[in-house]
Amino acid sequence: MTQPALPGPDAAPLLSIVVLVYNTAPFLRECLDSLLEQDYRNIEVIAIDDASSDDSLAICREYEARHPNFRCISKHNEGGAVSGNLGVSLARGRYVALVDSDDVVTGDGYRLLMEQAVQADADIVIGRAARLQDGKLSSVAFLYEPYVWSRRRSFDSVDGFPDVIHDCFYWNKVFRTDFLRENGLGMVPGLLYADRPFVHRAYWYSQRTVIIPDLVYHWRRRPEGAIASISQNIRQADNFIDRIRSMKLEWHDFDDVPAAAGYRRAIAVANLQRALHAAPGIVASPSFRKVFIAQMQELLALYGELDCRALGARRCLYLELIRRGEVEALCFLLGVTSDRGWIAEIDGACYWKQPFLDNPEIALPRSAMRLEFPNIGFFRLRDISLDEDNLGLTLELHDRIMAGCEVWFELHAIQGEGSWAFQPEGRTAEHRWRYRLDMRLPDWKPGNLYGLVLHYRTADGIHGRYRIGPAMVPPGWPASLPLRSSLGSLLFSAEAGGMGLAVN
Known part of the structure; x- marks a missing residue:
């Protein structure tokens, strides 16, 4: 995309960036600098200060005096939802983005999002996010979101990609401004967790949603001793x-x-x-x-x-x-x-074995305890090996559970697109199953990180996935990592959210 010059004082920008500001002075300059130093220049920044009691308003006024495309609005304390709605109502851009004032947008984040927005005439464009903690990036706090962001997608309704509901954040996106206004989409005043209803309604009404796998947003976890965010x-x-x-x-x-x-x-x-x-x-x-x-x-x-x-x-x-x-x-x-679950096999099915299974004092249905697919605590990797040709692993999972569902592993790219599926090699012992990945694949990208994921699907359509974390391997086993080959290193990585392969 050819970069236009900064919009003049009377020219409408293509993108309005609304910053929700409340008592974030220690982080605010880093946030605002990340917006004003974007590759994408056709922007305006609207900072809405919600009656901060620290130096946040003064910092915003300082930026307003220095940058012609920066506006600061000071208002009574009414909460982030009201601030966000106000910012959208003031936006002059064709698209609008919402940012929390302690977070950071990557230098090319809005260029990548806006390229897709303009090209596809999209109502919503979504990019990948990562947790920022102590200066390092992490995916550990995310559950299903990394799979929403794992590859490039475009769909015209939520039926085209139902898993999009797992990304309920407003800050890793751009929205078409008229789309929000025409559908009356905004956040509920006074509600702290206002992003989730807003985003889910937006997905429902969107007639073109685009997802890109590029990292666009760093969501900060504030350090110990700092004022905690809502999500903490x-x-x-x-x-x-x-x-x-x-x-x-x-x-x-x-x-x-x-x-x-x-x-x-x-x-x-x-x-x-x-x-x-x-x-x-x-x-x-x-x-x-x-x-x-x-x-x-x-x-x-x-x-x-x-x-x-x-x-x-x-x-x-x-x-x-x-x-x-x-x-x-x-x-x-x-x-x-404990994290280690015990299994009872009854009439050919598996159940979580704990004191309330078939307990006459608390008559609970067995169905509430049935293990139909891998559950955390009821499976783990027994071993893993890496050499120049193969990455192999052994899954420990009860044979009855394995018989009722499909289970497979993959390595998927954390920093972009691409995934490689392991080949199942069958049962090697009671409750043990072997998988292997050919490491001689030609498409590894040097410097990239690939996360190890277990997928499952039952015959009646229940499906899900897990990133392989330390709780899914035998105690003490993580100390044996990293495993190394000429291709790279297998290790536990916060950025991957679990076990990952770092390619040399």
Whole structure:
């Protein structure tokens, strides 16, 4: 894309960048510099200061005085959602982006996003993000998002790529401004977790969404001792109540949209998974426990009959105990059981073996404990080998579970596109299965990083994936890494979110 000159004071830019500013003075200059030093120059920056009590407003005024394409708006404290909506209403660009003021956009981020936006006349363009912590990039905090960003895609409705719902962030995207305005898309005032309902509604209405695998955004995790961001306080009662409120609101967003019934059920299942991240906090905190159980029961009652099997046996059992108010049993499972799960084989099927399986005192359905596919804690890699020709690994997974689903491994590119599937070599012993990847493939990119991923799919369509982390290998085994060959090194990598191959 040919780079136009900076827009004059009266010329409309192609991209408006709205920065949500509130008490981020230690990080604000780095954020603003990353925007104003973009490869893509046809921009305006609109900083909305939400009554910061530190030096944030003064910093914004300083930038406003130095940069003709920078505006600063100061307002009463009303929350980030109101700031974001205000910024979109003021945007003059054909496209608009939203940025949190402690984060950083890569130098070519908006050029890459806008190239696709203009070329495809897209309503939404999405790029890859990474966590920024202590100056280093990480994917550890992400669950399914890396697979949303794993390759270039374009689709005209969410049915074309349902997994897009796992990326619920507003900040790694550009939106067509008129698309947001014409569909009345904005964030709910006063809601802390306002991004998720906003983004999910935008996906539903979008008639052209494009995904690029390029890294465009660094999402900062603030250091210990700094004021924590919203996402770092998920086990605080008020924070959790707000999170559940956002989940209820987006369920009701589709009350009168019959065509979206399947879409909102998929969002609901993903929301339950996110809500359960806070569950371990109830073990040591009676006050949070009370709030958590009450809020989760309300959410489950709202969702009604929902097929949650894709969440796995552990989470399904937790949800069943929450629904029934069996709080002591839930605390026991959360606080006592280890990452290593035990399996009971009953009538040809596998179940999570724990004290509530077939316990007459708490009559729980076996279906809530059934292991139909690999669940974390119920499988692991037994060994792995790397030489000049092959990367081999052995999976330990119960034969009954393996018989009911398809399981495969791949290495996928973290820094761009490309993936390579392992070849299954069959069963080598009871509950053990061997896979191999030919390392003589011609398309490895020097300097790139490839993450190791396990995929699964059941006969009735449940599918998912895991990045292979330290909990999925025998204790002490990570100390044997890295393994090296002339091609590169196999190691645990925060940027890969687990085990990865770093190519020389």
